[in-house]
Amino acid sequence: MAALAPAPLFTGSDWDFSLINRIYETIEPIALQEMKLNIYPNQIEIISAEQMLDAYSSIGMPLFYKHWSFGKQFVTNEMLYRKGLRGLAYELVINSDPCINYLMQENSATMQTLVIAHAAFGHNHFFKNNYVFRQWTDAEGILDYLEFAKRYIAQCEERYGQLAVERVLDAAHALMNQGVHRYPRVRPRDMKAEAEREAERQAYRDRIYDDLWRTVPVGAKAAAVPSDERRAALGLPQENILYFLEKTGPRLESWQREILRIVRLIAQYFYPQRQTKAMNEGCATYTHYRIMTILHDRGWITDGAFMEFIQSHTNVVYQPTFDSGHFSGFNPYSLGFGIMSDIERICMDPSQEDRDWFGDIAGSRDPVEVLKDIWANYRDESFVSQFLSPHLIRQWRLFHLLDRESESELRVEAIHDERGYRRIRRALAREYDIARQEPDIQVVDVDLAGDRTLMLEHIVTDGVVLDASDAAMVLQSLANLWGYEVALSEVDAENRKELKNHRCQPQPGWIG
Amino acid sequence: MHIVDRRLNPGGKSLVNRQRFLRRARAYVSQAVRDSLKDRSIKDLAKEGEITIRRDAIHEPTLHRAAKGGNRERVLPGNREFLEGDRIKRPDGGGGGGSQPGEGEDQDDFRFALSREEFLDLFLDDLELPDMAKKKLVAGKIEGVRRAGYSTIGNPSNLSVPRTMQKAMSRRIALRRPSGRDLKRIDEAIAEIEARAKPLPDDAVALERLREERAHVVRRRNLIAYIDPVDLRFRRFEPVPRPVAQAVMFCLMDVSGSMTAHMKDLAKRFFALLHLFLSRCYEHVDVVFIHHTDRAAEVDEETFFYSTVTGGTLVSSALDKLIEVVKERYSPNDWNIYVAQASDGDTLASDNARVVSLMQDDILPFCQYFAYLEVGREEFASIEAATSTTGLWDAYAPVSESQRHFAMRKVSHRREIYPVFRELFQRRGVGERTRA
Numbered sequence: 001m002a003a004l005a006p007a008p009l010f011t012g013s014d015w016d017f018s019l020i021n022r023i024y025e026t027i028e029p030i031a032l033q034e035m036k037l038n039i040y041p042n043q044i045e046i047i048s049a050e051q052m053l054d055a056y057s058s059i060g061m062p063l064f065y066k067h068w069s070f071g072k073q074f075v076t077n078e079m080l081y082r083k084g085l086r087g088l089a090y091e092l093v094i095n096s097d098p099c100i101n102y103l104m105q106e107n108s109a110t111m112q113t114l115v116i117a118h119a120a121f122g123h124n125h126f127f128k129n130n131y132v133f134r135q136w137t138d139a140e141g142i143l144d145y146l147e148f149a150k151r152y153i154a155q156c157e158e159r160y161g162q163l164a165v166e167r168v169l170d171a172a173h174a175l176m177n178q179g180v181h182r183y184p185r186v187r188p189r190d191m192k193a194e195a196e197r198e199a200e201r202q203a204y205r206d207r208i209y210d211d212l213w214r215t216v217p218v219g220a221k222a223a224a225v226p227s228d229e230r231r232a233a234l235g236l237p238q239e240n241i242l243y244f245l246e247k248t249g250p251r252l253e254s255w256q257r258e259i260l261r262i263v264r265l266i267a268q269y270f271y272p273q274r275q276t277k278a279m280n281e282g283c284a285t286y287t288h289y290r291i292m293t294i295l296h297d298r299g300w301i302t303d304g305a306f307m308e309f310i311q312s313h314t315n316v317v318y319q320p321t322f323d324s325g326h327f328s329g330f331n332p333y334s335l336g337f338g339i340m341s342d343i344e345r346i347c348m349d350p351s352q353e354d355r356d357w358f359g360d361i362a363g364s365r366d367p368v369e370v371l372k373d374i375w376a377n378y379r380d381e382s383f384v385s386q387f388l389s390p391h392l393i394r395q396w397r398l399f400h401l402l403d404r405e406s407e408s409e410l411r412v413e414a415i416h417d418e419r420g421y422r423r424i425r426r427a428l429a430r431e432y433d434i435a436r437q438e439p440d441i442q443v444v445d446v447d448l449a450g451d452r453t454l455m456l457e458h459i460v461t462d463g464v465v466l467d468a469s470d471a472a473m474v475l476q477s478l479a480n481l482w483g484y485e486v487a488l489s490e491v492d493a494e495n496r497k498e499l500k501n502h503r504c505q506p507q508p509g510w511i512g
Numbered sequence: 513m514h515i516v517d518r519r520l521n522p523g524g525k526s527l528v529n530r531q532r533f534l535r536r537a538r539a540y541v542s543q544a545v546r547d548s549l550k551d552r553s554i555k556d557l558a559k560e561g562e563i564t565i566r567r568d569a570i571h572e573p574t575l576h577r578a579a580k581g582g583n584r585e586r587v588l589p590g591n592r593e594f595l596e597g598d599r600i601k602r603p604d605g606g607g608g609g610g611s612q613p614g615e616g617e618d619q620d621d622f623r624f625a626l627s628r629e630e631f632l633d634l635f636l637d638d639l640e641l642p643d644m645a646k647k648k649l650v651a652g653k654i655e656g657v658r659r660a661g662y663s664t665i666g667n668p669s670n671l672s673v674p675r676t677m678q679k680a681m682s683r684r685i686a687l688r689r690p691s692g693r694d695l696k697r698i699d700e701a702i703a704e705i706e707a708r709a710k711p712l713p714d715d716a717v718a719l720e721r722l723r724e725e726r727a728h729v730v731r732r733r734n735l736i737a738y739i740d741p742v743d744l745r746f747r748r749f750e751p752v753p754r755p756v757a758q759a760v761m762f763c764l765m766d767v768s769g770s771m772t773a774h775m776k777d778l779a780k781r782f783f784a785l786l787h788l789f790l791s792r793c794y795e796h797v798d799v800v801f802i803h804h805t806d807r808a809a810e811v812d813e814e815t816f817f818y819s820t821v822t823g824g825t826l827v828s829s830a831l832d833k834l835i836e837v838v839k840e841r842y843s844p845n846d847w848n849i850y851v852a853q854a855s856d857g858d859t860l861a862s863d864n865a866r867v868v869s870l871m872q873d874d875i876l877p878f879c880q881y882f883a884y885l886e887v888g889r890e891e892f893a894s895i896e897a898a899t900s901t902t903g904l905w906d907a908y909a910p911v912s913e914s915q916r917h918f919a920m921r922k923v924s925h926r927r928e929i930y931p932v933f934r935e936l937f938q939r940r941g942v943g944e945r946t947r948a
Binding site: 021028045074082098102166177322398411412430438462466477 | 570579583599
């Protein structure tokens with residue numbers, strides 16, 4: 001056990017850079033040696049409220065290309081903040097190597113301590129160890145890639161005009177959620193190499209450019225190929241629409257393809273964050289809670305500071321009940337932290353029920369090791385479906401509600417009793433299954449022999465079709481990028497019956 | 513671990529995005545800005561403000577599942593009374609318990625704050641003084657600079673490095689400054705002799721000669737500088753006077769007893785807009801304020817907008833004053849002259865003939881554009897506009913028909929001021945300047 005503190009780190013709420021340094025140096029051994037966290041090196045940056053607003057409007061990244069939608073974000077956030085309707089986050093952390101932590105200058109010394117424990121150790125450990133992040137993101141290269149993206153798009157604006165670039169970006173943003181490879185295990189992307197590759201390709205194109213080639217007659221068109229072969233050749237069916245357009249869009253210029261690629265890779269980079277929200281926040285919250293408690297136990301922070309921490313911590317993990325009037329779904333902090341604290345309880349002080357449910361971890365007496373394994377190998381869906389305990393279901397009094405279109409009333413399917421535990425757990429896990437949150441839309445065929453219509457299919461589950469007005473707008477963008485007609489049919493997953501059909505023609509003159 | 517203090521980094525990273533957003537929503541934002549005028553007092557015209565635009569104007573669509581329809585399930589916390597198999601009435605709003613948060617944005621209007629600059633830009637967008645044709649060189653008004661070769665003196669920031677190096681090189685060649693290569697060659701020769709194991713007979717002499725030569729070279733190199741102050745050349749710029757279109761705007765306002773408080777408010781609002789427009793969009797526009805009862809006086813801005821004099825009405829007095837001021841200070845040969853007049857149109861019938869003749873014979877020939885605004889009583893807003901006419905209106909009507917640069921409008925409500933103002937000063941394409 002580490003020695004007690006000679007004196008508290010701080011007593012007032014003021015902080016300076018040497019204090020932040022001391023705080024960090026006090027927390028570091030607790031996190032690395034006692035909890036054995038494995039983190040990227042940290043870089044702590046102090047920023048002002050205005051810079052935090054800036055960061056908000058570029059999805060938290062320190063640099064980003066220019067687009068009006070970020071300006072829209074900015075004016076909304078600024079307005080809410082100025083009016084006092086919304087506070088700003090105390091910190092922002094970026095999944096990069098080194099891991100960049102933004103701390104707000106307005107935070108008190110206690111809050112800075114909390115935030116360092118939360119972001120610099122909690123989130124950082126999660127980013128570095130969780131399998132989804134390891135599989136999908138390249139922490140080392142992301143900043144370089146964003147730099148490249150920003151420069152490339154600025155260059156395109158110079159070459160082809162701001163409006164032309166903005167049109168492509170608008171269309172690509174609309175399809176951003178359909179720009180992700182969901183299933184195959186991909187090799188980690190090397191974003192730096194990506195940027196170099198494009199530069200090289202551009203240089204090569206410039207070098208070999210010869211106007212003469214324009215005048216060479218083109219050979220006769222190949223005969224139509226049978227549909228199966230054609231689909232195989234095009235790599236269909238394809239769920240990543242942006243990828244498909246980038247590779248096969250018949251009328252796109254190469255810079256337009258590159259912009260689609262940029263948007264697609266950035267969407268891919270953020271994809272893990274969407275599947276691990278509760279776990280990520282849970283991991284960070286659990287880490288800061290544990291570190292702050294240890295700091296207090298050993299006298300590094302005063303009782304007053306600890307009270308301040310507890311108050312802010314409680315606010316963060318507050319979960320309103322469904323009928324409280326301000327319920328808006330599960331609070332990811334609360335869900336993650338709740339389950340993780342419960343795992344600690346199961347490890348330290350299991351009941352018979354816990355032993356029946358969680359035989360492998362109950363009573364293991366080493367909660368941090370168990371949690372570290374969980375942080376590394378699960379995402380929200382699997383995490384909930386494995387570790388939501390009957391104890392928690394009772395404590396939160398969860399119940400499962402079913403709303404069938406054919407029935408006039410809602411039905412309570414399960415409550416917190418012996419019959420309901422597993423059903424509630426399964427249902428909650430399904431809510432976190434990203435494949436169920438998002439519509440399953442795929443490119444299924446292209447009418448190559450005829451008018452080049454691009455055919456898409458939405459596999460409708462539970463009879464929930466697409467939001468019609470938005471779908472029409474997105475299809476317009478898609479048709480513009482494709483250059484020919486686009487048809488989307490919504491097909492029931494069970495009986496393959498077509499429920500709805502959208503068609504869209506490209507706007508003339510859209511592609512320059 | 514590094515700590516970096518970013519607070520001093522330049523802010524405004526989002527400025528470009530913000531501007532692009534405003535450009536994107538421009539049509540909606542301008543409409544909102546114009547609408548917001550209704551609620552503002554004269555003094556607040558040019559303040560920053562909050563505006564609201566419809567959210568769908570800037571909607572970013574995505575493919576997502578509809579908020580209604582189909583089968584849905586949901587796990588919720590805080591069960592108090594439900595048992596398995598209970599039936600609950602579907603709450604209002606269709607999806608009810610099934611609608612997922614975060615699905616679909618709320619359809620509220622989109623509110624945000626504009627700075628004063630942004631506000632005015634949109635507010636005065638697309639307005640201009642018509643027909644600003646007379647341009648003249650004005651003494652003391654220097655607009656631009658242009659390059660004018662090189663000079664031997666100047667500001668260090670204007671130093672032309674290529675030109676300086678060129679001069680230095682020609683001087684070095686002319687004065688035969690030994691190059692570094694010469695020195696190196698001698699050094700090598702010396703080293704070669706010194707390195708010989710067995711000296712040749714004339715080595716001592718050769719060495720002596722080489723050393724002398726070396727000392728000479730070094731001395732010459734020191735005497736003749738690589739770059740000398742005489743080599744320095746600076747880029748030179750000279751100021752260029754540019755012709756300026758000088759313009760003067762005469763604001764004529766009737767403040768006689770027949771003008772009610774409401775009418776004065778309307779007239780003042782109109783001139784406040786006009787003044788704002790001129791002071792913001794034109795650097796070289798003089799504004800002359802004249803108010804009149806049965807006598808006219810040139811007044812300053814403060815008096816014009818806030819004084820409370822009153823009396824009878826004699827429109828010709830204001831026109832006389834106008835002509836007088838023009839003769840005195842604003843020669844029609846050099847100045848673009850604009851006139852805006854506001855009145856309730858209630859004038860002595862005997863004066864009308866003189867007004868018309870002054871107008872046609874003296875004023876219209878020298879002015880580029882004359883706008884007459886007739887303010888009416890609020891309570892008769894709709895009826896009056898349609899039916900009755902006033903003495904001055906009747907007198908002006910034939911003038912307006914024969915003269916293209918004379919425009920007249922009626923206003924009887926605050927909300928009409930801005931549209932009429934826009935109509936009078938709308939930017940017009942070449943050749944389509946007609947009286948609407």
